[in-house]
Amino acid sequence: MLKSLFANRLSRSAYLWLGVVALVFLPWVVGAGGGNYWVRVLDFALLYIVLALGLNVVVGFAGLLDLGYIAFYALGAYSFALLASPHLPTQFASVAASFPEGMHFSPWMVAVFSIILAALFGLILGLPTLQLRGDYLAIVTLGFGEIIRIFMNNLDRPLNLTNGPKGISGIDPIQLFGVSFTKSLDLGFVQIPALYLVFYLFLLLAIAVAIVCLHLQDSRIGRAWIAIREDEIAAKAMGINTRNMKLLAFAIGASFAGMAGVLFSAFQGFVSPESFTLWESIVVLAMVVLGGIGHIPGVILGAVLLAVFPEVLRGIAQPVQQFLFGHVIIDVEIIRQLIYGLALILIMLYRPGGIWQKRGGGR
């Protein structure tokens, strides 16, 4: 009994190390096989993992359907875009005067700022919607997400704050301990390309966020969230202050998105309202639902699948159509949406808990 337990532990840590080694080599393998394009896809997949895990706190744990989640991502992205690009100094002489070297706030400082800002907006969204559940909450959050995007789209007049639909470019890249993530890093024996560096950074972030989520889930607060999801009145009868707990869920979920937004805009070097449409909110929600709502490994799987899938499709659909018909009949974008819809319907029919759902019964 004891021996088998020990053996089990050993194999578990062995699996863990195997996983770590695999992840370290992943960008090299993918880069060698498919080039930088695919490493970039991986980088974005990691950002989506952070987003999906954050939304999972709100939707999966606390059971609050949020269709405007991408707004918090937008807040983070635009915060960094405004604080670390030439946009504001060129528009406003007074700003240029106070920052003669140009505006170059560190992404880490802005990340902290964005976490707080997004959490505050989470509260702003949460407070008036405390009494709402299900569809009603979904409608209000959807409206909230659209309001933020429309603001970004139209705040180029009378004062040009966001540069409207043209977006903001020339955003500073990520830097950490003097290492820039736009150049490859020379370690003497090996050169690590910039995209691989970004992969490692986002990987660390995603792992940290996953650990935070796992810790939250198995805590007094996580249990309170799940209790609210299961039965709000019974949760109140357990002495849970459901108002504060719901607000906390909104704030935590929002802060993850705010942080991811900063990294997104630093990584892209460009932001525009187009990146924060309702469709994006739906994609992140689909990641959570498809993967396994409320189940962290499932949510991660869902995020990876839905982030990589459209790119795979892009790689397949066009050549196949070219080969079969000699020209492209159906646009890849349309095929993607069709398959999304079909996948969601099939999952809801046959595996309503998601692809990788929590096993029934004990953990």
Place this chain on the structure above:
Amino acid sequence: MSTSLLLDVTDVSKCFGGVQALDSVGLQVAEGSIVGLIGPNGAGKTTFFNVITGLYAADSGIFLFDGKPYFPESVSEVTKSGLARTFQNIRLFGEMTVLENVMVGCHCRTKAGLLGAIFRFPSTKREEQAIRDKAHKLLAYVGLSNFALMEARNLSYGHQRRLEIARALATEPKLLALDEPAAGMNATEKLELRELLLRIRADGKTILLIEHDVSLVMGICDSLTVLDYGKVIAAGKPADVRVHPEVIRAYLGQGPA
């Protein structure tokens, strides 16, 4: 045993539209006793429960709990002050395990915050262990130890009722308010429930009970209050209430004069 009143409510009224669900209802619960609240269907028993636990706002009423006046506005505050309840239509956290259900009950007596949850300080770990131990103890107390890791929704009906009691006990109540705990139970389960309730009282808790099962109520209650059409029609010792003419009329209808 002291005869001080743990719960003393008077003159509670509650209207739903034109229906007077509760009309100047008063109820006293002596510390350490089991008090039964009975009455025909629709008499207002559950409404009364919902009012004293803060689920419905009362139109009027004077509420004293443990010698202190309180006004039941928030369910969670009422639970924190030491009045826990179960529900007539069982309200468990279905997708959580039996153990986790009871652990949720420990929520209002513990205090780990967000940072504690994320960083798992030594104090948080100790608290978490204490919660786990307490939940296991309570499961043993109500006889559900073997089901600790099962999802609550998969429990049998009788066991679900017991789990609701364990979960309510986890909030460390002074007064345990049970809404029809024996509903849907078979004879054996009722006997076991009766033993459980007597054990809970022996351990120093006070119980307020809504129940239809006459033998259970007559057997364990120290006093009874009878409601009919939102009014108290009788109150006193079970033996006296049983022969009270108003009670007989309410249950059996008006006999020939």
